[in-house]
Amino acid sequence: xxxxxxxxxxxxxxxxxxxxxxxxxxxxxxxxxxxxxxxxxxxxxxxxxxxxxxxxxxxxxxxxxxxxxxxxxxxxxxxxxxxxxxxxxxxxxxxxxxxxxxxxxxxxxxxxxxxxxxxxxxxxxxxxxxxxxxxxxxxxxxxxxxxxxxxxxxxxxxxxxxxxxxxxxxxxxxxxxxxxxxxxxxx
Amino acid sequence: xxxxxxxxxxxxxxxxxxxxxxxxxxxxxxxxxxxxxxxxxxxxxxxxxxxxxxxxxxxxxxxxxxxxxxxxxxxxxxxxxxxxxxxxxxxxxxxxxxxxxxxxxxxxxxxxxxxxxxxxxxxxxxxxxxxxxxxxxxxxxxxxxxxxxxxxxxxxxxx
Numbered sequence: 001x002x003x004x005x006x007x008x009x010x011x012x013x014x015x016x017x018x019x020x021x022x023x024x025x026x027x028x029x030x031x032x033x034x035x036x037x038x039x040x041x042x043x044x045x046x047x048x049x050x051x052x053x054x055x056x057x058x059x060x061x062x063x064x065x066x067x068x069x070x071x072x073x074x075x076x077x078x079x080x081x082x083x084x085x086x087x088x089x090x091x092x093x094x095x096x097x098x099x100x101x102x103x104x105x106x107x108x109x110x111x112x113x114x115x116x117x118x119x120x121x122x123x124x125x126x127x128x129x130x131x132x133x134x135x136x137x138x139x140x141x142x143x144x145x146x147x148x149x150x151x152x153x154x155x156x157x158x159x160x161x162x163x164x165x166x167x168x169x170x171x172x173x174x175x176x177x178x179x180x181x182x183x184x185x186x187x
Numbered sequence: 188x189x190x191x192x193x194x195x196x197x198x199x200x201x202x203x204x205x206x207x208x209x210x211x212x213x214x215x216x217x218x219x220x221x222x223x224x225x226x227x228x229x230x231x232x233x234x235x236x237x238x239x240x241x242x243x244x245x246x247x248x249x250x251x252x253x254x255x256x257x258x259x260x261x262x263x264x265x266x267x268x269x270x271x272x273x274x275x276x277x278x279x280x281x282x283x284x285x286x287x288x289x290x291x292x293x294x295x296x297x298x299x300x301x302x303x304x305x306x307x308x309x310x311x312x313x314x315x316x317x318x319x320x321x322x323x324x325x326x327x328x329x330x331x332x333x334x335x336x337x338x339x340x341x342x343x344x345x346x
Contacts, residue, residue: 010254010255010256010257010258011255011256013256018303021251021256024248024249025248025249025251026246026248027245027246027247027248028216028246028247028248030217030232030235030236030239030247031217031232032215032217032218032228032232033214033215034216034217035214036214046214050212050213050214053212053249054212056249056256057212057249060252060255061251061252061255061256062249062250062251062252063250063251063252063335064207064208064249064250064335064337065208065209065210065212065248065249065250066206066207066208066209066210066247066248066337067202067203067206067207067210067235067244067247067337068207068244068245068246068247068248068250069203069207069243069244069245069338069340070242070243070244070245071338073241073242073243074191074192074203074243074340075191075192075193081290081297091330092330092332095330095332096332098332099332099333099334100334102339104333105333105335105338106333107331107332107333108253108261108328108329108330108331108332108333109328109329109330109331109332110261110326110327110328110329111326111327111329113324113326116324117263117294117324117326122261122326126338128191152292154290154291154292154294154297155290155291156288156289156290157289157290157291158275158288158289159287159288159289160275160276160278160279160287160288160289160298161279161284161285161286161287161298162245162285162286162287163245163285163286
């Protein structure tokens with residue numbers, strides 16, 4: 001199955017898997033037998049937890065399994081979101097080309113919102129400072145032949161929040177109304 | 188603040204670099220790392236905890252493929268400078284928001300919203316707009332062209 005096909009398929013997730021995802025989405029416990037600890041909380045066995053994670057890897061729900069680093073703390077203090085306005089019939093080819101460079105961590109096609117927003121490919125380029133990011137983007141332009149493609153680099157100036165995605169908000173009505181109260185106070 | 192891969196010990200550099208993908212699904216993943224690196228399991232556990240405390244490791248575990256077990260979108264807002272701090276705080280307070288950055292562009296606030304269903308996502312986007320009192324531009328991913336192999340951290344010798 002191609003990546004494009006995979007992305008179009010939102011899976012039906014069982015309640016058990018939903019609970020498992022909730023237990024692991026913010027990371028495994030850092031203990032000798034992490035799956036035993038997860039199993040205990042879910043009322044199942046270590047072996048069951050491991051085999052269901054393996055299934056989530058096999059069916060493509062999990063894209064990568066391992067250590068997730070934070071770039072900024074490792075000296076990659078500049079990240080540029082580089083957005084490109086690419087003719088529709090060339091987005092896939094050029095998106096793949098840009099996505100294969102070491103300094104790039106994302107390459108997504110997104111819709112245009114005309115007239116406000118004409119860019120349809122989003123890539124994330126990391127470097128130790130802005131100059132390095134700009135230089136890497138110039139290299140990519142040359143190597144992928146993007147000289148005639150309009151692009152712009154949006155540098156991040158502040159990080160307000162960064163953590164793993166949460167897929168498991170449950171009782172949304174309750175959580176939303178609770179949020180209203182807190183947010184009004186903040187405002 | 189630690190600010191370069193070279194500020195980390197050799198063991199820490201290996202932990203940061205060598206296990207970003209295909210981590211073993213054995214019952215004892217940290218002992219497996221220890222064996223591969225020729226150190227004790229206790230050293231691995233302590234080092235990972237310390238790297239987490241210092242913010243270098245976000246977590247050990249799964250990275251989910253976008254739009255497979257849930258739905259997400261990238262949202263952008265063009266906010267007046269004087270309101271930015273306040274609106275950013277409002278946006279970050281939503282548990283559905285997992286990345287929230289200021290960027291130097293007319294659209295200066297960019298954040299990712301993730302939810303378990305399309306319906307829930309729409310509700311959250313609407314709530315954010317209402318509370319922020321700014322229009323929101325939603326740019327959901329249509330195709331993913333990136334094969335995630337982790338992020339290769341270069342040591343000074345390689346740079």
